Amino acid sequence: MPRQPKMILFDYAHTLAWEPETDFLRGEQVVFAYVKDNPRRVTPEEAARLGTELFLAARDCRHSGWELHEHQQLRLKYDLLGLTFHLPLEEIEKLLWTAACLGEPMPGAAKMLAGLRSRGIRTGVISNLGWSGEALADRLQRLIPAHEFEFVITSSDYGVRKPDPLIFRAALAKANLSPEDVWFCGDQIEADVSGAQHAGVFPVLYEEPTIPNGFAYKNAGLAISGDHLHIHHWHELLSALDACP
Numbered sequence: 017m018p019r020q021p022k023m024i025l026f027d028y029a030h031t032l033a034w035e036p037e038t039d040f041l042r043g044e045q046v047v048f049a050y051v052k053d054n055p056r057r058v059t060p061e062e063a064a065r066l067g068t069e070l071f072l073a074a075r076d077c078r079h080s081g082w083e084l085h086e087h088q089q090l091r092l093k094y095d096l097l098g099l100t101f102h103l104p105l106e107e108i109e110k111l112l113w114t115a116a117c118l119g120e121p122m123p124g125a126a127k128m129l130a131g132l133r134s135r136g137i138r139t140g141v142i143s144n145l146g147w148s149g150e151a152l153a154d155r156l157q158r159l160i161p162a163h164e165f166e167f168v169i170t171s172s173d174y175g176v177r178k179p180d181p182l183i184f185r186a187a188l189a190k191a192n193l194s195p196e197d198v199w200f201c202g203d204q205i206e207a208d209v210s211g212a213q214h215a216g217v218f219p220v221l222y223e224e225p226t227i228p229n230g231f232a233y234k235n236a237g238l239a240i241s242g243d244h245l246h247i248h249h250w251h252e253l254l255s256a257l258d259a260c261p
Contacts, residue, residue: 018199018218018240018243023166023191024132024253025184027202028143028152030229032125033159035117040064042085043116051239053100066093071146081180083171084245086146110151114158121159129163135257138166142187142200144177144207145170160235166191179211180206180224188215201253203229205238213242220245220253 026032044060044067070093074084087105090112094101101108132139143152144202153168167190171177188195198243202208203222212219221240223232225248240246245256 017245017260018196020257021133021137021199021218022197023138023193023199024220025140025142025187025198025200025217027178027200027204027208028145028156030143030203030227030231031122031201031208032141032156033119033121034227034229035119036098038117039117040067040112043112043114043245046115047101047112050102050108050111051099052102054098056095056098058099063093063097063099066096070196078177081177083144083175084146085172085175086148087152089146106148106150109148110154113151113155114149119155119159122227122250124250126160126162128253130161131254132257137257138191139163140166140187141168142178142183143168143170146172146250149173178202178207179214181211181215184211184215184217193233203235204231205235205240207234209240209244214243218243218245220247222247222250222253224248234253235250 029035034135041060041064044063046059070089077084090105090109109211129139141152141156146154147170149168149170152170156165156168169183169187171183174183176182184200188198191198199218199220200212201220201222205221209219209221219246247253
């Protein structure tokens with residue numbers, strides 16, 4: 017085991033929280049309550065359908081390691097439909113995401129974070145996500161209200177996705193810490209474990225067995241080389257920290 021870290025960074029999805037079900041039609045129905053102008057009499061169904069089409073059209077961008085920002089996608093979608101709103105785009109984003117899927121904290125996440133806080137270990141978040149860092153920070157505050165992360169970074173904030181070490185290096189710069197002082201926890205071998213290793217950060221692979229993970233297939237056939245910690249429950253992280261020199 018390496019020495020105890022000064023800070024632990026976390027992935028979001030299937031690490032700190034998960035999203036049991038997503039319904040973007042429901043999200044658009046909530047957003048449409050704030051429509052200011054709708055000259056074409058567009059329906060929430062049409063908006064949800066176009067949003068899905070735009071998301072799928074950006075797959076090659078994501079697969080190439082780049083991220084479009086949700087505000088770009090929303091602006092394009094609603095301008096194409098001729099819609100304007102009584103709220104700024106930042107608030108529309110949060111309304112849409114919250115209504116489309118509330119999310120749930122991962123088992124034991126809040127207790128684990130309280131344990132880190134009691135040990136004086138700083139925390140932050142790095143997530144591959146089109147939603148803004150501000151929207152994710154609001155979501156985490158709602159899901160785990162007793163904890164405040166030092167910062168929340170999404171790939172859309174910088175345009176690059178994990179495993180690109182640039183996003184990890186940006187987090188290290190924000191924290192003003194050296195790589196050897198930081199651990200990173202996530203559920204994906206390539207994006208999280210390999211990404212952290214390439215940035216010189218100690219990786220923790222977290223695979224909770226009771227929560228369905230639609231992205232678990234990405235780990236199939238992949239092996240981890242190099243030092244790392246593999247856990248299945250958050251209490252194992254606290255035990256590992258207590259065993260550190």
